[in-house]
Amino acid sequence: MNLQLLASTTVQIVTHRVETSWEWYIVRAAGFVAAFLIVLLVLSGIGQVTGFTYRFIEPIKAWTIHKAMAIALVVSIALHIIFLLLDHYIKFTIPQVLIPFLSHYNNTTQLFGLALGGLAISFGVLAMYGVVILVASSLGWIDTHKRAWRKLHYISYLVALLVFFHVIYSGTDVKYGMFRFAWLFIGCIVIIGIISRLLRSGLLRNNGDSD
Numbered sequence: 001m002n003l004q005l006l007a008s009t010t011v012q013i014v015t016h017r018v019e020t021s022w023e024w025y026i027v028r029a030a031g032f033v034a035a036f037l038i039v040l041l042v043l044s045g046i047g048q049v050t051g052f053t054y055r056f057i058e059p060i061k062a063w064t065i066h067k068a069m070a071i072a073l074v075v076s077i078a079l080h081i082i083f084l085l086l087d088h089y090i091k092f093t094i095p096q097v098l099i100p101f102l103s104h105y106n107n108t109t110q111l112f113g114l115a116l117g118g119l120a121i122s123f124g125v126l127a128m129y130g131v132v133i134l135v136a137s138s139l140g141w142i143d144t145h146k147r148a149w150r151k152l153h154y155i156s157y158l159v160a161l162l163v164f165f166h167v168i169y170s171g172t173d174v175k176y177g178m179f180r181f182a183w184l185f186i187g188c189i190v191i192i193g194i195i196s197r198l199l200r201s202g203l204l205r206n207n208g209d210s211d
Helices: 001-052 059-086 094-098 119-139 148-151 157-170 177-201
Strands: none
Touching: 001 059, 001 157, 001 177, 059 094, 059 119, 094 119, 119 148, 119 157, 157 177
């Protein structure tokens, strides 16, 4: 009987939280989807450059999947921003989600005594503009300005780093425990992939042929 009462109480609490904060749950879900799509895009992009991806997926199909993930990323970022503006728990204004360094958001996350919530939001805004540049250039330049598009695509590595710090210092779900460990682990994999890609391109050594 006690278990039934506990289960009923838990359901009521969860239902109440969802009903009163459903916008915030969409913000978090869309944010997580966007973050993991960026990870997949960076790693799959590196895999296509090195040819590793083509061991498992045909080139045309791999590029199609890569493009579909990029479109899904734009949609998830749009949802993340829209519902952040609709949320009543934490108030964000349109300028704060569009202009870096305007937000004073504080989720108590600190580093060496400095509050990093607002800075993490700014990283997210900068990453958003990076994604816009990457997707827009891919749609308009990939066939006509391939060399410039390829150089511009190095921005994706900066975007990945910005997103990593955006999540780690603004996300409430990754402050402690398993989710934080998982995100740090994923971040290490992405950093290793980026370093290997930059080494291959010759950007991290004095002599080397660029791809």
